[in-house]
Amino acid sequence: MSLTDHQLRQKSLQYRKQVLEIIYHAGAGHTGGSLSCIDILNVLYNRVLRVSPENFGSPDRDRYIQSKGHSVEALFVVLADKGFFAFDELKSLCRYGSHFVGHPTRKVPGVEFNTGALGHGLSIGVGSAIAAKKDGRDCRTFVLLGDGELAEGSNWEAAMCAAHYQLDNLTAIIDHNTLQITGRTRDVCANAPLDEKFAAFGWEVMTVDGHSIEQLTSAFQPASPSRQTVRPRVVIANTIKGRGVSFMEDVGKWHHGVPSKEEYVKAMAEIDVTMKAER
Amino acid sequence: MSAPSPPMFTPQAREVALSLGLVMGRTNLEVFADTLLMLAKQNRAVIAVTSDSRGSGKLGPFGQSLPEQIVEVGIAEQNLVGVAAGLASAGKIVFAVSPACFLSARSLEQVKNDICYSDMPVKLVAISSGVSYGALGSTHHSLHDVAALRAINNIDIVVPADNFEAQQAITLAAEHKRPIYLRFGKAAMYSLPSPATQGDRAGESAFAIGKARVLRDGHDLCFIANGETVIHALLAAEHLKQRSISARVISMHTIKPLDTAAILTAANDCRAIITVEEHMIHGGLGEACASLLLQAGLSPKFAIVGFPDEYTVTGAQADIFRHYGISMEGLGAVAAELLAR
Numbered sequence: 001m002s003l004t005d006h007q008l009r010q011k012s013l014q015y016r017k018q019v020l021e022i023i024y025h026a027g028a029g030h031t032g033g034s035l036s037c038i039d040i041l042n043v044l045y046n047r048v049l050r051v052s053p054e055n056f057g058s059p060d061r062d063r064y065i066q067s068k069g070h071s072v073e074a075l076f077v078v079l080a081d082k083g084f085f086a087f088d089e090l091k092s093l094c095r096y097g098s099h100f101v102g103h104p105t106r107k108v109p110g111v112e113f114n115t116g117a118l119g120h121g122l123s124i125g126v127g128s129a130i131a132a133k134k135d136g137r138d139c140r141t142f143v144l145l146g147d148g149e150l151a152e153g154s155n156w157e158a159a160m161c162a163a164h165y166q167l168d169n170l171t172a173i174i175d176h177n178t179l180q181i182t183g184r185t186r187d188v189c190a191n192a193p194l195d196e197k198f199a200a201f202g203w204e205v206m207t208v209d210g211h212s213i214e215q216l217t218s219a220f221q222p223a224s225p226s227r228q229t230v231r232p233r234v235v236i237a238n239t240i241k242g243r244g245v246s247f248m249e250d251v252g253k254w255h256h257g258v259p260s261k262e263e264y265v266k267a268m269a270e271i272d273v274t275m276k277a278e279r
Numbered sequence: 280m281s282a283p284s285p286p287m288f289t290p291q292a293r294e295v296a297l298s299l300g301l302v303m304g305r306t307n308l309e310v311f312a313d314t315l316l317m318l319a320k321q322n323r324a325v326i327a328v329t330s331d332s333r334g335s336g337k338l339g340p341f342g343q344s345l346p347e348q349i350v351e352v353g354i355a356e357q358n359l360v361g362v363a364a365g366l367a368s369a370g371k372i373v374f375a376v377s378p379a380c381f382l383s384a385r386s387l388e389q390v391k392n393d394i395c396y397s398d399m400p401v402k403l404v405a406i407s408s409g410v411s412y413g414a415l416g417s418t419h420h421s422l423h424d425v426a427a428l429r430a431i432n433n434i435d436i437v438v439p440a441d442n443f444e445a446q447q448a449i450t451l452a453a454e455h456k457r458p459i460y461l462r463f464g465k466a467a468m469y470s471l472p473s474p475a476t477q478g479d480r481a482g483e484s485a486f487a488i489g490k491a492r493v494l495r496d497g498h499d500l501c502f503i504a505n506g507e508t509v510i511h512a513l514l515a516a517e518h519l520k521q522r523s524i525s526a527r528v529i530s531m532h533t534i535k536p537l538d539t540a541a542i543l544t545a546a547n548d549c550r551a552i553i554t555v556e557e558h559m560i561h562g563g564l565g566e567a568c569a570s571l572l573l574q575a576g577l578s579p580k581f582a583i584v585g586f587p588d589e590y591t592v593t594g595a596q597a598d599i600f601r602h603y604g605i606s607m608e609g610l611g612a613v614a615a616e617l618l619a620r
Contacts, residue, residue: 059370106397113368114397117388123358124393127365130350134326135369154389157358164353 067121
């Protein structure tokens, strides 16, 4: 049963609350980045990816590789919602011996790859997409990158390679929240203009509001059969770090800030108000 | 680039090799290329990934005959390993081929995370290892790679000493369920004595990853060597016979997992152990053996022959080996000195 845009918006709000809940209880996590990419994961897992606990062993499943692994709380919350494991299991996040660690690991059902060191996911995605082409499978590969992550040179090795192999079954998504741990990405190591850079590398470039269910849905549609050129696609998703909680939005300290009890209560109440307003 | 190629042995050592009836075979690199082509023809899932290294990997014929089974990524070793991991995750049997110096250093984080931590059974094929590119200078030497990879969980390390071991290792690697690092150089390899090369078909199953190959028995001294150094240990063992020293020679082709039984047996049978490797003396075969022996409470006379912690001298591999005593004469001298201690 497909969900409406409205239902997905409500789901994003529920996910935001769950991200805050698990980070608050763990006393650790990457709050800002998880909140900036949650709408992207929502649209992917609930509308685009052919991935479920039932088909996860199938070679024909779509692949999602979270290269910006530190935003793992967003991924865990969505995977729990998809039924890969019970949400309650996330109470062990970052606890001694738990497989719910601070970056994606394949010990967690539904996770495709162990990531966390930046600049790895796109190459893995290229390999996955080449394999699909060789096997004649129509599965697609999606890789989520951080904008700060793009300073890792290996991304550009992979970008060149993806265009060389005309991987139109590969979509890179940039969670373009313009902040990294030190500050504004433009001040740390400016990467603009990302669209022109990827276009120059031979990619199809789409720029969207990374919190718009409609725009994300549209950007993740497969390439048109009548397209002129066969290229990998990059979706530059303009997002706001800490999106959904007023005092966290676009504030660098929430990169891995953990809310105090007062902040947690305030943030949850704020999202509840938004949920009611949108109902 | 072709550098001068001095003889591998002194005239005296060549005489010893002849007296043992040793026959010069091909390079392990050529054996690798032929074996991989055969495996790939039998199984379309076999994929070679190269970083502008198909020439140096002797994979030209592979690329021509199986263009759909080779993935070229250009001079980009980090991408090479990441792409290999992605291919393996989709069920491909992936051989990632690149010079050891780059594969084990430039892309070490991809090896650690994308291959080992993610448990992708990629076969990392480290060509022109050690000082195979001796004259090209330290940028092209790989004397660190075994140490670096020994310190990473979930990867096996194999350094074959002749064509038989190379062919076996590559064939077994294709079916290996764990990540594996195969390391070899460019020198033509003498066929070392073993049941398989003496016409005993049953001996062919004697090669197993993690199981050392005893090439020669002896009870005073044991050389534990691997790769392109083994031949020199074998000649030294024969040479030492003149001094009434009986030397065992073990090809420890697998450094991880180590054949601990073979080493402990050697330490119980022999008064002295000499390890020989085309690698820095830190973190390689020698230290692996020393660590095992000490923890087992054994303390035979012990020496590690390898590359010291210094700017490595350059030149042809044979010259560099001689410089650091990896020769029949050099190893013989170490043995005599050690036993006299």
